[in-house]
Amino acid sequence: MSETAAVPAEKRVGTPALELRGITMRFGGVVAINDLNLTINEGEIFALIGPNGAGKTTVFNVVTGVYRPTEGQVLFAGGRIDGKKRYQVTKRGVARTFQNVRLFHNMSAMENVLVGTDAHHRAGLASAALGLPWHRREEREGREKARELMEFVGISHRMEETAKNLPYGDQRRLEIARALATDPKLLLLDEPAAGMNPTEKEQLQGLIRKIRDTGRTVLLIEHDMSLIMGISDRIAVLDFGQKIAEGLPAEIQSNQRVIEAYLGVPADAS
Amino acid sequence: MLLEIKDIHVHYGKIAALKGVSVEVDEGEVVTLIGANGAGKTTTLKTISGLRPLSSGQILFEGKDISKVPGHKRVLMGIGQSPEGRGIFPGMTVVENLYMGAFARKDEVEKDLQEVYDLFPRLAERKNQAGGTMSGGEQQMLAIGRALMTKPRVLLLDEPSMGLAPKLIQQIFEIITEINRRGTTVLLVEQNAQQALQVAHRAYVLETGKVVRSAEASALLNDPQVRAAYLGGGAEAVAPPEG
Amino acid sequence: MNDSTNRNPLARARDGYSSFSDSLHDRWASAPRWARWVVYLLLIVLAIILPADGIGSFMSPYTDWPTLLFFPIGGYILLAIGLNVVVGQAGLLDLGYVAFFAIGGYAMAMFGTKAGWSFWEILVVGVLLSALSGILLGAPTLRLRGDYLAIVTLGFGEIVRITANNTNYIGGPNGIGGIPHPPTLTEWTIPDNGLFDAIGIGGVQPFKYGALDGKPYYYLMLLLIVLVIIFAKRLENSRVGRAWASIREDEDAAELMGVPTFKFKLAAFAIGAAIGGASGVVYASQAVSIIPTNFPFILSATILAAVVLGGSGNLPGVILGAFLVAWIPERIRGIQEYRVLVFGAVLVALMIFRPEGLLPSRRRKAELAEGEGGMGSMGAEVGGPVTVGAGEGAE
């Protein structure tokens, strides 16, 4: 995480990190995404919002290789990643969290993060079975890195606990740590604040900023407007699989179409 | 007193999730439980419905101890729940899901079905769609509608606004008020404390398995401590502009 | 019905056993390195004197104890360790594991009788062949989930057996006879006096292999088991073991965290197959002749029972389980035709008594405690305070 951090922020903004070109995703009769074009720049926090069922999670699934898009291309760091195997996408530098937490429930928090660090480890079966020195070195380094990451997201006091016994908020943080362990250039967060209370949401906001400040790009799905408006650099709004608006937070907030489709006419504060 | 929970303790394996929770719900009320993640809100609701066993304590419904009554019988007595995560039967159509709500009943259900359709016209439109393919908000409506089909005396709602778009959240809270107005008692669990407190009459605050406060909802809404902990300082600041 | 649970003697026995095995577990986890080595050493010494007659007369009044120790006991243990990699670690349900045992056995028989190779050469080749067959089976089928894989592997086990039966080149139903023993390494004899005689291993030639004396074979098996345990343990605590665990927990999430799940599942299959094959090679070299009916489906089921009964995923548990399923039917040979009947009942009773296995891994135990073992929350519905499910933790 240190190499990119050295580059000044203003220089990076503007270089595309992730590009979706003409993505369409169909499930039988359902068109979940319809001819979507989207460019996310290096070093920004980009938010994807929209009504339930608009296709946001599907975008994540297409980017991370869970689905192969029916049409269109996904470009990341200059190369196409659509149709690539999921673990290859991860190795290229895209990591994600899940809308419904999907930790390895019965493994300890530490082990969860270690699985992430393993993404870049090389030791094979033989060196592991024989306990060869470079395998041991990797193991040591992995642990070191995992420890740092758990400190970074603020759960270092629960390292040895079984994942599912962590409070929900900590589970979400652990998911983030695990994703960061794969050393991603682009981090996708799917409703990270769901089920958090306002205080926790504020802490989360700080964490996401910190992640961006280590030089990573963040693509974020959220329904919580205070969070979105508080940290996003840019926002795109999806409805029925189509992009209906894109722009700065202030622009989106006052966009009539967005208000109709998504925000609703507020009776009271969010 | 319609529902009375007396000093209940509940465990997951060796972990204590509830360490003495007492809650009272009167006929016709909307009562809300608020609290941080893992405070034990869901566990409380599950225990009321009989999905988790009690280690100690008592649950009284209309004055009768129901602690030993199996869950499916509690539904018949009038305890309905819309669970966290909605629990839609994905392979069943919308109507079939709704009929499941009336599973244990022997009386006329068509009238109630109509009432649910009145409350959620969207469900009537999508009658024959498989539950699993409905969008998040639609599933939430279905879950609430289905719980209403059990003809509950008291309706337990577990985070009905979770994961919903802002526009839908407003609708859901309006519907809760409407349900209550039509005569159903509601016990509401919410992260969205601000709005929960606005629709509720009374509220309990849960922290790590214990009730730490209980008061009129409006009182908590204006309590600085509660505001700081559960309502978030800047909540109003970023509200979308009017009109 | 639930009130009495904690008072009835079965539940009490269960809790008693549970807290005993827990404390053992904890003590082991916190034991210093040297203490562990002392225990390992003691275990090895125990294993060496195990075939002694004095022990045998109690353990096996009806059959020859050292032979029994070699097979089924030793053989089952090796098989169970191998199957544990597949089932316990990677979470892939394999109901046709006997196929690899058969392939190892046939490799020994074929190369031993037709090519005249020696045991040690064949051991290597047999292990490689089995691993290869594991890959061949796995490659097209490992994308299947859960029980679909189970039935396909069951089918594979049957295919291997029937094909052997129908292939005249490998003897068809007559199998292959005249399989050579491993060459005698040395005629060295354990001195026939004093201590050795007292513990009953005096006069044994531990490196001279023959059909009649089970002891040298037992030591050979023991050596293999120890080696395999070391490998298996190392793998378990490495990136490989973590990858398997993550696949077992949530395959999609694992892949999205950069785990090439298919490759690791295939590796689990290959390693499991290799260990099964090794067991087959040793078995065949001692059996002198093998026929297809030596490799029935029920053997796969028995090994699986060993793994689950002992505590899927936990090596000491798996070894204990294998020991029991191999030993119990022999020990109760006295009741003759009722022994399988009793064995079946014992399986059911043990599973009811200890669904998580006799010595479960920490993880499995956790899964059970919260009732998410996999039959959904089918047991979750409550009848009253303290149901059986919560019994353990509630006090």
Added chain:
Amino acid sequence: MNNLFSQFWPYTIDGLSLGAIYALVALGYTMVYGVLRLINFAHSEIFMVGTFAVLGTLHLFGMPANVGGFALVGLVLALAVAGGVASGGSAVLLEYVAYRPLRRRGASRLAALISAIGASLFLQQLFARLVIPKAFNLPKEKGALPVQGHFAHKSDVVHIGGFELPNDKLIVIVGAVLMMIALDMFVNRTKLGRGIRATAQDPETAVLMGVNIDRIVTATFALGGAMAGVAAALYMLRFEETRFDVGFLLGIKAFTAAVLGGIGNLRGALVGGIVLGLIEMYGAAVFGSEWQNVVAFSVLVLVLMFRPTGILGESLQQARA
């Protein structure tokens, strides 16, 4: 190959009647799997119990020799009831003894599978060593031998457009299909059926709907067992003999059929059973009977490679969440 062409119709009839029995037995696997995610390994013994109940009933009728025509249909109906009751009852008992305690403790599916295997061994041996010798008055060591009971008039043949259809095979096929339709309607149209489906999809939520899970599980075992009992009656009509391990291979095949069709899917059981029966017969015709099972399992692998959740896919619980 020549065999297949010259005897195509008989092979097809044999395949259908074999497949029909697979299908009926497969229903029990599929229903229990759908609701509990458990491979009920002892289901084959439930079937076995049914065959002996049928045989016992025949003895009760004094082994009517060579019944034909409508009398035969009536007799088969009576036997189906006997088999259905015995198998259904023993399935319920099995659940109560071998699975319910595990369920209560939240045991893993593997643990339940081992309990199932144990129960399967136990039941087989119980019959071989105790029940059969007692019930049929045989010396103790003969309990493992086949027991016969010949009753049907097998020379009656029905002609359909120039093709011959032996009466027993006709009854088997028609009987099985009728039972399948009845069960399918039951599960899809009745309240109890809806309860079964709901429990299969989400047991916890089902409780919140007032579903008594224990009752549903009992009903599932009873229904699946009863189907196996009917299958047992049809089987006895066809083969007129049984033994303690009659269920072993048949059970494996029936489970294969369930998976082939898409486990958890009732119609899949029918499709899987019929397809498997036909494949076995055609395969045996082409490659020789000794390869019959190899062909069956190979086709299973092939089908699953292209359709990983079986021909019709899963449905009692539905894959998408």
Added chain:
Amino acid sequence: GGKSKSGGGDSVTIGFMGDLTGENSGLVIPPKQGAQLAIDQYNATNPKVKITLKTYDSQGKGEQAVPLAKQAITKDKIAGLIGPTFSGESAQADPVLEEGKVPNISSSATNAALATHGWKFWHRVIGNDNVQGSGIGEFIASSLKAKKVFIIDDASEYGKPLAATVKSTVEKAGAQTSGDSIDVQGSDYGATVNKVKAFNPDAIFFGGYYAQGGKLIKQLREGGVKARFLSGDGSLDKGLAQGAGGTNADGSVIGCPCLIDPSGTASAASKKFATDYKAKFNADPAIYSAEGYDAATAYISAIKAGNTTPEKINDYLSKIDVPGVSKEIKFSSTGEPTATDVYVYQVKGDQLPLLGNAKNATVK
């Protein structure tokens, strides 16, 4: 090793191994009783060295027979073994006996390959499947004059080679053949029946045991196949007719390298044996009872001659030449018996009356 201390005293143990409780135990109880009879008669003469007969129930399975054989050698220190009774278990257990240097005489394992391993301690008192197969094959070709023969086997270590010998014998005699294998665990032989129908043979031979044989006949007859059914010693039990049901099996011809002679017409010895057997077990001598008796007789004469250790007994066996009930007890250097007659029996209701020697018997 089992260098025996047995026989030192005044008692010697002889083992009997076979399927005593398993599904084909019907074929094994008779030889066991035959052996029992011989030994009881011997012990009743109050000899210097008494013989105890110890039984080992292998259920006919190799994996059970092998450990039992080891135990018999190392623990029970038997001086000789009668059995194992089936070919499959023999193939697995015999090498162990060979290494343990314990003589063994099988009363019924007929697989021809058993004699090809150069075993020195192995013997049998029964003609092998080459003898049996060609005997039955010739009967089919010359007596039945069948031109088209369908050969079925049960894919077992006994049935498959036996069927193969019958096949090659009838082919040599100019008959046309076709064949199929059935699965012992299956119950639907429809595919085989259809194949038979397509081939339309004059005679059908089945190599296998009666449990499957009966079912096979039944399904063949139900399928409308009328051709004559023949089988070997594995089907020589009334269970065949029971399994076939009704009169389905009637007229079927079963060959066996054994003479079953309940009325004792063959010889005086046979007569005495039949009477004694009936008196002791309240049953007629059945398949291989006489061979069991003869195997025991071989050991008895060895012991009478003063041999009590396994190796000495084995030496004696290599030179033995005494009259037996079924045939002369005399072994070739490979352990095969010298007399090799094959007899055919015909199913009539639930009886299996002798037709005569396969060489010259005719069917009515």
